[in-house]
Amino acid sequence: MAEGWADACRRLRASVGDAVYNAWFARLELISIVDGRANLSVPTTFLKTWIQSHYLDRLLGVLTAEFPEVTHLAIALRSASRAAAAPRAVADEARTSGSEREDVLRATDVAVQDNRKAPRPADKDAATPADGLGGSPLDRRLSFSTFLVGRSNQLAQVAAQRVAEAKAGEPLLYSPLYIHAAVGLGKTHLLQATAQAVTDSGRRVIYLTAEKFMYGFVASLKAQTAIAFKERLRAIDVLIIDDVQFLQGKSIQTEFCHTLNALIDDGRQVVIAADRPPGELEALEERVRSRLAGGLCVEIESLDEALRQRIVEARVAVAQVIQPGFELSPTVMAYVASVITTNGRDLDGAVNRLMAHATLSARPHTVETAETAIRDLIRTREPKRVKIEDIQKLVASHYNVSRADILSSRRTATVVRPRQIAMYLSKALTPRSLPEIGRRFGGRDHTTVLHAVRKIENLCAAETTLAEELELFKRLLQD
Known part of the structure; x- marks a missing residue:
């Protein structure tokens, strides 16, 4: 177990970087693995809360890679007295040493700036009158005039x-x-x-x-x-x-x-x-x-293709200031806008990659070469994770009942069927176990969920309309 945990830690460090790992995971310990559950511990409530809120899935992923039998994990405090003092967590953390706090802050900056373009420290334009109040720096490039x-x-x-x-x-x-x-x-x-x-x-x-x-x-x-x-x-x-x-x-x-x-x-x-x-x-x-x-x-909803096209054109214009010889034909820009559908940052990455490839090859891009340049960017896209709450809301809205009705103990036909459909979709589209799904549906037993799943499967075989509805639900939830 010690060897596997050491390998998992190395995977985690490679995934999140040294600064984030040292701040949040250096004091994390694997205690035991029992019945598929990895039991870990940390010394402070602050660390426990942060890891559970931001890194639980990533931590489970590296553990599963080393211990295939692990299906879930639990994080506990190493000190019982510290756990009893949870309401004083903020005061406890305030007593942490200054150097440790600085490490945590630097790691937080790394984690947050992954989702944000940070200005250079020496950039005077990034300063703001709010700095005296402890405000975060502003990037002068992010203005209304540059917002498409x-x-x-x-x-x-x-x-x-x-x-x-x-x-x-x-x-x-x-x-x-x-x-x-x-x-x-x-x-x-x-x-x-x-x-x-x-x-x-x-x-x-x-x-x-x-x-x-x-x-x-x-x-x-x-x-x-x-x-x-x-x-x-x-x-x-x-x-x-x-x-x-x-x-x-x-x-x-x-x-x-x-x-x-x-x-x-x-x-x-x-x-x-x-x-x-x-x-x-x-x-x-x-x-x-x-x-x-x-x-x-x-x-702010997902970017439509016309807006993605304008974003690509704007990013290319900026890239041409850096690399004057860089050119993308309208056809290639339209291709990029059509295949990168997630967000603006991925479009930035695609343009940067195309610029790098064009610089190295000294040839203009075609659709084929563009596809090769950004292929791995598209392939590494993670599929959308469907949440049980989203399933409940969609099903409730479609059948004109409330989410509270689905979670309630009501057994009228207008509520029971949507509830069973939502349970079926939760089993089909999420990795949650039957007991976990039952808990998310008002604390029901796993046998109730199993009955609902089998009931809907049987009805699908007999009712074409229901089967079509379920396929529609799946597309809406996964798009």
Whole structure:
């Protein structure tokens, strides 16, 4: 087991990098493997919470590669007294040594900047008046003028621009403004554009990532300046927080909620971004989710092909400034836009790869050579992970019942059949076990799930309409 764990650790280090590994995984230990469950331990609640929230799937993947019998894992605290002191986790972490905190912060920066273009430290344009308040740096390239608008993001762009153009003292149209979208669709670009426009208007603004907010709060506790930290945040005109799904810790969430209430009640503007709607932020407390949902919630949807085409053209234009001889024909650009469908960052990667290949070969690209250049980028795309909650919502909406009905104990025909279909799809489209699916459907027994799966399989053989409906559900959930 020790040898396998050492190999798993090497895999993990290669996957996440030295800085992230040293900060989050160096003190992680494998205790035992029992009945397919890998039992691990860490010394602090903070580490346990962070790993469970951000790296659980990756950790399970490297463990499964070395121990095929492992199907799930559990992380515990090595000290029982520390586990009993969970409500004091933030204060405990504030007592961590300064050098260790700096390592954690550097690792956090690495993890977050994977999803964000960070300005160079020496770039004076990246500075902002909010720096004195501990704000995150702004990248001057991420402005409204460089944000490309299409059907998928038009509403979010208009809402953000109205926030940016509002005058001091004017009544707020909506606060908070909550923007949610999957990775690489432009949330950070919009938030940074808003922060820069507000700064240029002379209003006081601070732009923070969730990690920066957490670190600032913990640091203020350590330095015994928590009151000053709160006063500085609540004295601004516009608060902008990115990646709020990463907020962890009861004390930190409580302070975040108090800050939201204070700013909104005082007529100040708050702008929030996350990777999912407020109601799906399971890690946040109910009152925080409710407060976020009380403003304007806008989703940036997947990029349509016309917008992807414009993004490719814009990226090629930027690449030509770096490499003047670089050219892509309209046909090749259209091909790239058609096969890279996920997000803007993947389009950036495709253009960068095409530029590198063109530089090395000194020949213009054709569709065939472009396909070769970006083939591995497409092949390494991970399939969409279907969530049980998404299945429940889709089925409930289709059959005109509520998700609460599906989870309830009601046994009327209008509810039982959608519930059985949702259980069948959960078994077919997710890696969850029958007992886990049962727990996610109101605490039902695994035999109930098994009965539902067999019932729907039998009905599919007899009812063509139902089989077609299930295929439609699968396509909608997997697209």
